[in-house]
Amino acid sequence: MQALPITWVDNEAALDKCCEALAQCEVLAVDTEFRRETTFHAIPALVQLSDGEHVWLIDPLALETSEPLQRLFGREGPLKLIHACSEDLEVLQQWVGVLPEPLIDTQHAQALCSDNAAMGYQRLVAERLDIELEKDATRSDWLARPLSERQCRYAALDVLYLPRIWAQQRQQLETLGRLEWLESDCQRLIDTAREHDDYADYFRRNRNAWKLSPVALAAYQRLCQWREQQARARDIPRNWLAADRVLLAIAEKMPRHKAELAAVDELRPAVIKRDGATLLALVADARDDTSPLPSVLSPVTPHYRSLLKRLKGAVQQRAEALGISPEVLASRRDIERFIQADNDGSVAQTSLGSWRGELLDAELRQVIQQDNAHD
Numbered sequence: 001m002q003a004l005p006i007t008w009v010d011n012e013a014a015l016d017k018c019c020e021a022l023a024q025c026e027v028l029a030v031d032t033e034f035r036r037e038t039t040f041h042a043i044p045a046l047v048q049l050s051d052g053e054h055v056w057l058i059d060p061l062a063l064e065t066s067e068p069l070q071r072l073f074g075r076e077g078p079l080k081l082i083h084a085c086s087e088d089l090e091v092l093q094q095w096v097g098v099l100p101e102p103l104i105d106t107q108h109a110q111a112l113c114s115d116n117a118a119m120g121y122q123r124l125v126a127e128r129l130d131i132e133l134e135k136d137a138t139r140s141d142w143l144a145r146p147l148s149e150r151q152c153r154y155a156a157l158d159v160l161y162l163p164r165i166w167a168q169q170r171q172q173l174e175t176l177g178r179l180e181w182l183e184s185d186c187q188r189l190i191d192t193a194r195e196h197d198d199y200a201d202y203f204r205r206n207r208n209a210w211k212l213s214p215v216a217l218a219a220y221q222r223l224c225q226w227r228e229q230q231a232r233a234r235d236i237p238r239n240w241l242a243a244d245r246v247l248l249a250i251a252e253k254m255p256r257h258k259a260e261l262a263a264v265d266e267l268r269p270a271v272i273k274r275d276g277a278t279l280l281a282l283v284a285d286a287r288d289d290t291s292p293l294p295s296v297l298s299p300v301t302p303h304y305r306s307l308l309k310r311l312k313g314a315v316q317q318r319a320e321a322l323g324i325s326p327e328v329l330a331s332r333r334d335i336e337r338f339i340q341a342d343n344d345g346s347v348a349q350t351s352l353g354s355w356r357g358e359l360l361d362a363e364l365r366q367v368i369q370q371d372n373a374h375d
Contacts (some may be wrong), residue, residue: 001140002158005054010062018049018056019068024200025051029162030100032091033142033155040238042087044095050157052163055156061145065096073100081162083107083121089193099193104184106162109169112178112262117325121158128165133157166181181355188354199228204296206244212251214293219286220251221294226282230275241271254283274330297340304339310367311335329356336363342368 009018022028033046044060063335071077073096080100082088093099110119114258122133140151147155173179203209203221210219224247231238242250255261258276262269272279297304312326312335319326334352341350347365351357 001201004153004160006152006156007054007056008059008137008152009056010059012063012066013060015063015066016059016068019066019072021054022049022051022056023068023077025078026223027052027081027163027166028072029081029159030088030092031082031155031158032090033140035141035143038237039235041094041235042091043143044091044146046155047092047095048163050156050159052160057147057152057155057161059145060095061143070098073098075101079104081106081166082157083124084118085160085189086193089189093193096209099190100188103190104181104182105186105189106165106169108185108189109166109182111328112182112324113172113176115319115323115325117327120205122222124165125161127171128168131161131163154308184354199225203294204226206248207247207299210296210298212248214253214295215286216251217296218289218293219254219283220248220343222282222286223247223279226278241275242267245264250279250283254287255280256284280321295340296344297336306336307339307342307368309370311338311364313362314363314367318363330364338364338368339375342372 007014007018009015029048029050030054031048032044033048034042034044036042047058047060049056049058058221067302073080073092077313080103082100082103082105084223087107089099106119106124107119110124111117117150119127122135125131125133134150134154134157138152140147142151168171173182198353199223202224203217208222209217209220213233223242224244227238227241227247231241243266246264250261253260255264257280258272261267261276261280262272299305301306315326315330315335319329322329330352338350341347351361352359352364
């Protein structure tokens, strides 16, 4: 195998030299390796940095973050390049203590250059640079020490080519007039990662939530909020507390005491013992609450199906004209927000936001008006 310019960083002096070397570079490619099996939060195992010529592999098991590293990742540092950044943002915010800004997600960039909404890194390198990458280290134990030469090579190649790829993407996006679109999207990724979430809308992710009565839906909403908060606080996988289907079953039964709660399939006895009183209190709160109840639309009604089809058609037509994938313009959840807004009478206040809203909001509202006129 061809030798790669790699520096292993596992002490403060080496980390300071790394930060000093990278502080003045124009772009900084970033990736992380982590493990998340028995925890909710990812355990950082490796942080890879590259200027496109050299790679630094930082060992978070041996190091704590430093002020120079935080400055490097902050706004005063270079432009950070990450491919498919969502999990990396979580790891970096947790270990480095700051989110990487300014940021470009090269997967998002490619989505605005082509009709592939989620191109993987290996394919991107192959298409852009005609280089075939090895894939056999993907499922490595990144917490093992020492890492093998093959692991280090794999980790290094995950960042080495990003600056060259971004140079091509940037030129293409500038020609297409879409660079500002990408910058807006990437800033939104940072803003979303920074926002505090009370998980009030998590219940809407379950495709079967519409089957619940309004009061049961209110209970399910509370149960989901509790589970999301507790999984993070206890640092355990959410399904170790209760899977979505189990929370849905609790909401369906609306139990009044532990015997009824224990009758819920797949609800583990340990959860009932520790959290049973809390779960019953959440159900009771929903039963007794006199405030307006939450709602979700039924996906089986003719109106829903008709409107969903026509809205998706409008998105598809605009996406084809732009040469990009429809889901880059509007996800199914985005489209369903407009259908929910139609049901709530708030279409005029609903928007895809940013450049997507400028392109599509008026068209989607027009589709809804036409559909309602035909009813």
